[in-house]
Amino acid sequence: MARLGVERDAQSRNSLEGIQVLRAAAALLVVLLHTLAAARTANARLTIPDWLAQFGAIGVDIFFVISGFIMFRVSFPAGRPALAPASFLRKRLTRIYPVYWFVMALMLELWSLGLLPLAHLNAEMIDAENQRMLIRSIFLLPTNYFVMAIAWTLVYEMYFYFIFGATLYFSNPLVSLLGASATIMILYAAHGWVPDPALSDFLRNPIAIEFCFGLLMGYLAMRWPRLAFAAKPLWIPAAALLAIAAFAQPYASAIHPPSLSRVLQWGVPSFLLVASFLSMKSDSGPLRRQMILLGDASYAIYLTHPIAMIYYAKLLQGNVSSLPQWPIVPLIIVLSAGFGVVIHVVVERRLMSGVRGLFGGRIASSLARPPLSPEIAQELESTVPDR
Template structure:
């Protein structure tokens, strides 16, 4: 999501920060920094990714409504936003703690799921958190195709393509990499798009209710709909009712800006803490330390790496567009 376009919608922007920090908090336990007896008590925090998916669907509609933007330009903007930092983080992780074998690296950089050599399941990419970007990129392709449709039908076209893909995957023996994308999580993108298209919102109480559902429903059922899809939608719909009432808070706004960098790079911090810090500090101190350290590191990466690179590439894209416009005028 491009933060500048969302500054007037603080509910969405602040939710980006919350979603990133939820994933960070989950990995304080998932990376073995702090032991926990029942992972269900903390595993729900990983569904911060689900909130990201809803936000992504929302923002794609908001950022293209009323604008004359073609599929090519849209995809180029998305690639500029997503690819450079992800590739850098993937290469850094591979060099430091994994490997850069072509059979793992190339699919990871291409946003294609890796196949488990034994089980019929997907393996995480070189940078484990990159699994969610495979879904993001797939959604961007669907949305880019929908841009060929008149604006008033764009939502329906994108939702129809998502539904058709899910149906196709259930009817035909697709290659495993393609079949893995036919996941219920795709409904979150559709929900976010509908939320923006119809300007949907619910009372603010729905936001904490959604968080409570994420935390508690897994104890009763493993239903993805009840434990992930409905709660994520409630969180965003409830938060949206605060638009127009939320002030500009510097720290949440900064964390929202840096949420992508925090999400991609926090596992570097987790690995460092697990190896060098965790043996010397009690668990009660490690969680806040890890969250703060991951946030500080992510903000630093955002300011020193992500922002300069994306600003440079966006400027280059604008300059190219201007040159093309001038050449067309001259012709």
């Protein structure tokens, strides 16, 4: 029995380390997407095929599948009671909002000082007549205007958290899987009957279904623990499906493919990729450590990389656009990731510690030992019963 417990603990760490590596890859893909988009918009010297220009968009889909899996996993820990709805939502709110508000305040401050080009921020939202839109943007409610354009994905995260959190009232994994999935799909189907235009547009996008893919994976992994090892080769069909999708989808609609095509083209391969990374074994190599660090910082990288994109776009308005962009694009990606890591270490970790300490959060000391990173330990904190 003790040996089984050790094996489960090892599998737990390995699976989360694999997820952290995939988080890092997803964050870098999004940065790649926006860097290439900025270069193409400015007609810079960067000749790239459409499939490469659009490929980074899958980073968001990977994030959504990972989110569904992690939320299921931490809410139904093996051998412990299911997480209470209030506890789940408290942990999610304190995870999302503090860093988001910090980065939003930073961008607004830079804009007010004239250090960010006005055209790249939605000035209408600062107008007193648009306070409703501003409030929606601050609290990540469905809206057609955001202070930070990338916040649209966080609105879907919050939407998923509240739906899934409500199902935890029943303390039943199958009920949560089916209940959350059915609710998301019913609301998607009913978007035409919603009177609020912003909410209707929000529900019209089926991308939230990808959270359900993650929930399904979490349920299957819980019922069949060895599934992670059996799923290891799934990256092969995932790569094949991505290759087909890349050539089948025109660039003009690549960022936001219509209807359910995104869920099929990028959501399904993301599901397979996440499954294949669950069995990644612990490794102390320097590349693995760096990828785990980037995975830890993936949220900060996602939030802060638009700042680098804004300055890159501004540089492209000058003579930089006439220079070959192949050496510049990797530099922009490295600088974006580096800035995100700095914000993660200097700001995000301290905010998380302070806010969760304020609300009585705690991290089990047994989960804080190597090879777990601080980010993994924070996720595993949710497995500690605190009803």
